[in-house]
Amino acid sequence: xTTTPLLTELTLRAGTEAHARRRxxxxxxxxxxxxxxxxxxxxxxxxxxxxxxxxxPDTDQTELTPRLTTATHLPDLLLPPLSPTPVDLHGRLVTFxxxxxxxxxxxxxxxxxxxxxxxxxxxxxTPAPTHLPPMRGPAKAALAVARLRDATxxxxxxxxxxxxxALPAWARAEAPMPDTxxxxxxxxxxxxxxxxxxxxxxxxxIDVDDLGVGVPAWDLARPAAWYAxxxxxxxxxxxxxxxxxxxxxxxxxxxxxxxxALDIPARxxxxxTAARAIAKAVAADRPLDEVEQAVVDACGRMGSTPPQLAHGxxx
Amino acid sequence: xxxxxxxxPMHTYNRNGVQIEQCSGCRGIFLDYGELEALTRxxxxxxxxxxxxxxxxxxxxxxxxxxxxxxxQHGGGHYGGHHGGHxxxxxxxxxxxxx
Numbered sequence: 001x002t003t004t005p006l007l008t009e010l011t012l013r014a015g016t017e018a019h020a021r022r023r024x025x026x027x028x029x030x031x032x033x034x035x036x037x038x039x040x041x042x043x044x045x046x047x048x049x050x051x052x053x054x055x056x057p058d059t060d061q062t063e064l065t066p067r068l069t070t071a072t073h074l075p076d077l078l079l080p081p082l083s084p085t086p087v088d089l090h091g092r093l094v095t096f097x098x099x100x101x102x103x104x105x106x107x108x109x110x111x112x113x114x115x116x117x118x119x120x121x122x123x124x125x126t127p128a129p130t131h132l133p134p135m136r137g138p139a140k141a142a143l144a145v146a147r148l149r150d151a152t153x154x155x156x157x158x159x160x161x162x163x164x165x166a167l168p169a170w171a172r173a174e175a176p177m178p179d180t181x182x183x184x185x186x187x188x189x190x191x192x193x194x195x196x197x198x199x200x201x202x203x204x205x206i207d208v209d210d211l212g213v214g215v216p217a218w219d220l221a222r223p224a225a226w227y228a229x230x231x232x233x234x235x236x237x238x239x240x241x242x243x244x245x246x247x248x249x250x251x252x253x254x255x256x257x258x259x260x261a262l263d264i265p266a267r268x269x270x271x272x273t274a275a276r277a278i279a280k281a282v283a284a285d286r287p288l289d290e291v292e293q294a295v296v297d298a299c300g301r302m303g304s305t306p307p308q309l310a311h312g313x314x315x
Numbered sequence: 316x317x318x319x320x321x322x323x324p325m326h327t328y329n330r331n332g333v334q335i336e337q338c339s340g341c342r343g344i345f346l347d348y349g350e351l352e353a354l355t356r357x358x359x360x361x362x363x364x365x366x367x368x369x370x371x372x373x374x375x376x377x378x379x380x381x382x383x384x385x386x387x388q389h390g391g392g393h394y395g396g397h398h399g400g401h402x403x404x405x406x407x408x409x410x411x412x413x414x
Contacts, residue, residue: 105412140414191412222411227380230387231410234379241380257381266383273410291410298385305384 006090007038010052011045013089017082017096018050042209043092049099049198050082054092055209061086061093063133067208068095070129070183077123078211079196079204100194100204113223113236114243115203116193120185121249123205124216128183135186135214137221137265138173141272145172148275152282156296160278163302164271170215171268177214182250186210188219216251220244221265224258225273228266229298231291263308274299316379318343333357348388 011033019028028048037044041056055064064086071078079100086093103111145164148157169175185192187210195201223240226232245254252258259266277292288296316325316336323340333353336345346354379389 103412105409111411187414189412189414226411228383228386230389234389238380259381259383263383267385276413294387295410298387301385308383 006054006092007035007043007045009089010043010054010094011035011047013094014045014047014050014052014096017052018047021050021082046099051097051099052094053097054089054094055086057092059093059209064093064095064209066129066132067211070132070211071208073129074123074126075204077119077126077205078208079194079206097206098196099198100196100201100206101198102194103190105190111190111236112193112203113240116188116190117220117240117243117249118247119193119203119205120188120216120219120251121244121247123185124182124219124250125248126183128181128213132183133212134177134180135184135212135218136210137184137186137214137218138171138177138268140187140210141171141268142173144272144275144279148279151279154278154282156274156278156288156299159300159303160271160274160296163267163274163299166302166307167264167268167271168307171264179215180213182213182216184212184214184216185219186212186214189222215265216249217261218265218269220249220251220258221262221269224262224266225270225295225298229270229294231294260308267302267307270295270298270302316345319345319381 014033015030022028030048033045033047035043035045036051043054045052065084068081068084068086072080072084074080079097082096082098086095088094145161148160164172170177185205187207188205192205192207193203194206196204220241223232223237227234227237241252241258245252252261274292274295277288277295281288281292317323318325318338318340320343321338321341323338325336325338325345327334327336333350334347335350337343338345382389
């Protein structure tokens with residue numbers, strides 16, 4: 001990995017911030033600062049119990065700040081930042097967080113489906129703070145599709161674009177969402193949960209970049225899409241859904257078929273996942289792997305079944 | 316399991332060593348992944364006059380949650396077995412942890 005000025009500076013700042021949290025820096029167990037993520041949309045480093053995150057280059061501070069404030073005010077649901085105000089570093093907004101222990105990707109059986117569902121249900125039931133921007137789920141799906149359009153002539157692109165075109169305007173970020181009051185995470189996946197305090201504190205949601213008001217079913221739609229694509233077992237999906245319902249989550253009706261509410265967001269997230277998978281495979285000049293193909297195949301099947309309309313149950 | 320069409324209970328029957336589920340209501344039949352091929356194979360072997368080895372018994376499994384019409388075939392109760400587990404573990408490590 002090439003070390004960029006941003007990564008170097010972020011590493012330095014993470015160490016400084018970690019030491020500042022202690023009365024005497026010499027009590028810091030120190031050790032090396034580790035890079036947790038270094039992607040175009042985020043660079044994240046850890047020093048001891050402190051994490052520094054450089055947000056995406058196009059992040060709007062007037063939108064990020066109310067999202068950070070929301071996390072500060074809901075520490076039982078969202079990991080609170082060390083400070084609710086981002087700092088500027090090489091033109092990037094940077095925030096500091098306490099370190100939490102993530103989900104272990106090597107241990108599927110230990111995935112916290114029930115805690116994830118319960119946190120989402122409680123989040124969705126929490127009155128949204130005023131001035132919170134819309135949840136960014138549809139916007140990110142639209143971005144992935146736009147990049148697919150620009151980037152490639154892969155044979156699977158037509159099915160993915162066709163599935164996308166069948167979605168209603170709100171799911172393609174071309175119209176406001178039908179729900180503008182429910183507090184949503186906006187980008188739920190298993191990388192968005194940590195135990196805090198590490199290593200065995202309660203689970204909390206992280207990454208507020210997409211947090212906002214919107215359609216809460218979007219937050220359930222990734223597990224729903226994984227289940228629909230055959231990547232998540234019926235048992236794990238049933239556990240997740242049952243826990244969400246048991247916690248009084250409003251995104252789906254309390255019983256009966258949840259798919260009228262889930263269908264459109266699950267389709268959108270399947271399209272988003274397929275679009276990213278194709279773009280990655282093309283960039284790496286490799287064929288789609290088995291999992292990527294399963295997601296692309298699901299887009300193909302969407303062509304023969306029009307989206308379900310969510311109606312007939314209260315929000 | 317429950318019938319996905321009329322929701323009546325389904326009962327398991329053994330047809331030439333292949334486990335099939337038949338609905339007690341609408342009489343519709345549910346085949347696990349590979350069972351149609353197993354039945355077809357036996358039919359052709361029957362025609363050729365060959366002996367039919369009994370396939371291994373299908374495991375019992377609970378009713379599956381509702382899935383959309385565009386969803387993948389989950390392979391009946393074989394999830395977590397060879398096919399499902401393979402798919403799931405590969406997907407889990409990567410797909411379930413990224414935006």
